[in-house]
Amino acid sequence: MYITRVSAYIPEKIIDNAHFEKLMDVSEEWLLSRTGIRERRKAASHENTNTMGIRAVAAGLDQLPFDVSEVDLIIGGTYTPYDTIHTLGHAVQNFLNISDIPVLSLSSACSSFANALEVAEGYFASGKARRALVVLADHNTAYSDETDKQGGHLWGDGASALWISQEAHTDQDWKVLDILTGGAGNIGKASESVFLRPAHEGFQMAQGRDVFQNACLYMAQVTQKILAKNGFQVQDLDYFVPHQANLRITRHVAQSLGLEENQALSNIQYLGNTGCAGCSIALWENQSRFQAQDLIAVTVFGGGYSYGSVLIQV
Amino acid sequence: MYITRVSAYIPEKIIDNAHFEKLMDVSEEWLLSRTGIRERRKAASHENTNTMGIRAVAAGLDQLPFDVSEVDLIIGGTYTPYDTIHTLGHAVQNFLNISDIPVLSLSSACSSFANALEVAEGYFASGKARRALVVLADHNTAYSDETDKQGGHLWGDGASALWISQEAHTDQDWKVLDILTGGAGNIGKASESVFLRPAHEGFQMAQGRDVFQNACLYMAQVTQKILAKNGFQVQDLDYFVPHQANLRITRHVAQSLGLEENQALSNIQYLGNTGCAGCSIALWENQSRFQAQDLIAVTVFGGGYSYGSVLIQV
Numbered sequence: 001m002y003i004t005r006v007s008a009y010i011p012e013k014i015i016d017n018a019h020f021e022k023l024m025d026v027s028e029e030w031l032l033s034r035t036g037i038r039e040r041r042k043a044a045s046h047e048n049t050n051t052m053g054i055r056a057v058a059a060g061l062d063q064l065p066f067d068v069s070e071v072d073l074i075i076g077g078t079y080t081p082y083d084t085i086h087t088l089g090h091a092v093q094n095f096l097n098i099s100d101i102p103v104l105s106l107s108s109a110c111s112s113f114a115n116a117l118e119v120a121e122g123y124f125a126s127g128k129a130r131r132a133l134v135v136l137a138d139h140n141t142a143y144s145d146e147t148d149k150q151g152g153h154l155w156g157d158g159a160s161a162l163w164i165s166q167e168a169h170t171d172q173d174w175k176v177l178d179i180l181t182g183g184a185g186n187i188g189k190a191s192e193s194v195f196l197r198p199a200h201e202g203f204q205m206a207q208g209r210d211v212f213q214n215a216c217l218y219m220a221q222v223t224q225k226i227l228a229k230n231g232f233q234v235q236d237l238d239y240f241v242p243h244q245a246n247l248r249i250t251r252h253v254a255q256s257l258g259l260e261e262n263q264a265l266s267n268i269q270y271l272g273n274t275g276c277a278g279c280s281i282a283l284w285e286n287q288s289r290f291q292a293q294d295l296i297a298v299t300v301f302g303g304g305y306s307y308g309s310v311l312i313q314v
Numbered sequence: 315m316y317i318t319r320v321s322a323y324i325p326e327k328i329i330d331n332a333h334f335e336k337l338m339d340v341s342e343e344w345l346l347s348r349t350g351i352r353e354r355r356k357a358a359s360h361e362n363t364n365t366m367g368i369r370a371v372a373a374g375l376d377q378l379p380f381d382v383s384e385v386d387l388i389i390g391g392t393y394t395p396y397d398t399i400h401t402l403g404h405a406v407q408n409f410l411n412i413s414d415i416p417v418l419s420l421s422s423a424c425s426s427f428a429n430a431l432e433v434a435e436g437y438f439a440s441g442k443a444r445r446a447l448v449v450l451a452d453h454n455t456a457y458s459d460e461t462d463k464q465g466g467h468l469w470g471d472g473a474s475a476l477w478i479s480q481e482a483h484t485d486q487d488w489k490v491l492d493i494l495t496g497g498a499g500n501i502g503k504a505s506e507s508v509f510l511r512p513a514h515e516g517f518q519m520a521q522g523r524d525v526f527q528n529a530c531l532y533m534a535q536v537t538q539k540i541l542a543k544n545g546f547q548v549q550d551l552d553y554f555v556p557h558q559a560n561l562r563i564t565r566h567v568a569q570s571l572g573l574e575e576n577q578a579l580s581n582i583q584y585l586g587n588t589g590c591a592g593c594s595i596a597l598w599e600n601q602s603r604f605q606a607q608d609l610i611a612v613t614v615f616g617g618g619y620s621y622g623s624v625l626i627q628v
Binding site: 048074078079080081082083084085086087089090091092093094096097098099100101102103104105106107108109112115118119121122123124125126127128139142143181182183184185186187190191192194195196197198199200302303304305306 | 362388392393394395396397398399400401403404405406407408410411412413414415416417418419420421422423426429432433435436437438439440441442453456457495496497498499500501504505506508509510511512513514616617618619620
């Protein structure tokens with residue numbers, strides 16, 4: 001299984017920390033020390049999860065080494081849906097106008113990157129697809145309460161698209177060596193730490209400490225596990241691309257793995273927590289930096305809880 | 315791939331047509347002639363998609379021919395989520411307390427039954443799971459506007475659970491002969507006919523006629539297609555279990571396929587449209603009626619649009 005292309009879309013509008021300093025009566029230092037976030041992007045009023053996902057897909061159409069009509073599976077990933085019926089996946093299908101292929105959208109919160117790739121892997125294994133389009137988009141600002149001191153300042157909006165093939169097209173394709181996911185919905189305060197209950201209490205980071213502790217624990221563990229399972233050690237890793245939840249979590253996990261700080265790729269400083277799209281936006285931003293044979297672990301943790309790691313060889 | 319057990323949960327509270335006669339100033343005859351629905355169930359105020367899904371799972375725990383701890387994949391299906399972060403799948407994982415297995419929740423609207431089974435099929439094919447638990451739940455009344463004359467009277471709440479195994483456990487297991495799904499998000503008025511936009515316009519059946527026409531067309535087509543693909547004809551079919559959208563759609567599809575009226579199983583008359591759970595609730599209700607070797611097509615259509623059929627041999 002190969003990643004042929006990564007594309008992304010980031011909204012134009014920048015929300016800086018000054019916005020939250022006034023709103024929540026806190027200082028820039030307080031905000032920076034908690035999360036490392038300086039600014040985040042906010043979708044315009046005419047944008048939503050589906051339109052951002054489509055923009056990410058549209059950005060990938062040039063230089064695609066196969067005809068887009070050959071896409072035979074579309075998987076959307078989001079926990080901030082615009083429409084749960086004409087879902088992100090269906091909106092992308094509408095945009096590409098490809099009929100009669102499997103389409104679905106899924107959520108394992110911020111770890112949908114790993115779960116969506118694993119679902120595509122399954123369709124490839126069952127012989128039901130050969131070229132999948134995985135679209136990840138989160139429109140956090142549509143649901144978050146920006147006056148919420150616990151979490152209102154965390155969230156940014158963004159989308160990415162991963163064009164996945166069973167066979168390599170060129171030697172530029174990245175090989176997916178392995179995918180490992182685990183739900184952890186039975187761990188800690190998984191049912192209440194972060195929630196997005198659209199018809200009830202809305203979107204809140206209610207137990208930030210429990211999220212922080214479990215994210216640090218599980219992200220380090222699953223990275224070590226997938227490396228060991230594939231005969232690698234942490235020293236073999238060139239880059240670590242974590243879910244962009246919080247710069248303190250990233251640094252903590254990188255340190256506990258024994259990585260150098262510059263091996264962990266981050267965009268949270270200027271994009272905020274862009275949900276399940278964050279890590280693949282980081283892949284897209286850094287693609288020119290990757291060298292042939294580089295080993296990359298993309299490791300995610302979702303708020304419900306769930307975790308996963310995808311091991312990629314460039 | 316086998317269905318080892320089907321279980322379900324239906325809330326107690328009954329909402330009859332008299333409720334909508336008053337609310338919408340329409341007659342019982344008008345309501346019955348449009349949908350065939352006499353009454354529907356409504357979740358209690360302490361219930362939600364996750365609690366209903368858990369109740370459906372709990373109902374299946376007795377007589378399970380394997381230990382529940384052997385479940386190694388949980389897939390939730392819903393378009394009416396209680397929580398998009400601690401999703402239906404994660405809530406079930408929490409209830410069963412099974413750690414470190416893949417868990418996700420998905421939506422292809424009312425056709426999630428077929429897509430969830432197809433995702434499980436993929437995990438089996440990739441060797442990543444052997445016993446999947448598929449949980450389908452919709453809490454339509456949490457999102458619907460009961461004063462909406464177009465669609466307010468359609469919706470009921472309910473949940474079901476399907477215990478799926480790669481190998482048969484007993485000769486009571488039903489064999490899944492084939493699964494065929496297709497997104498149809500690029501067809502007709504797919505993007506606006508039925509929508510559930512939690513942060514925007516809510517839940518509406520805006521273009522009932524377009525849904526009706528495409529549901530009739532696609533449900534008949536995909537049933538014929540899956541039968542032909544597996545060397546069967548419509549005459550070989552013992553039962554037809556459609557998505558419980560509307561009794562007129564069911565009758566129209568059954569008639570266009572050339573089925574007898576009693577071959578099409580319906581519960582919409584007393585449960586309303588229970589979303590993606592409806593067809594598996596019908597499987598659960600009718601299981602004592604099925605005889606060994608009976609051929610059953612479960613055919614679904616979702617509002618975004620999407621369609622699918624699952625061919626089962628008892």
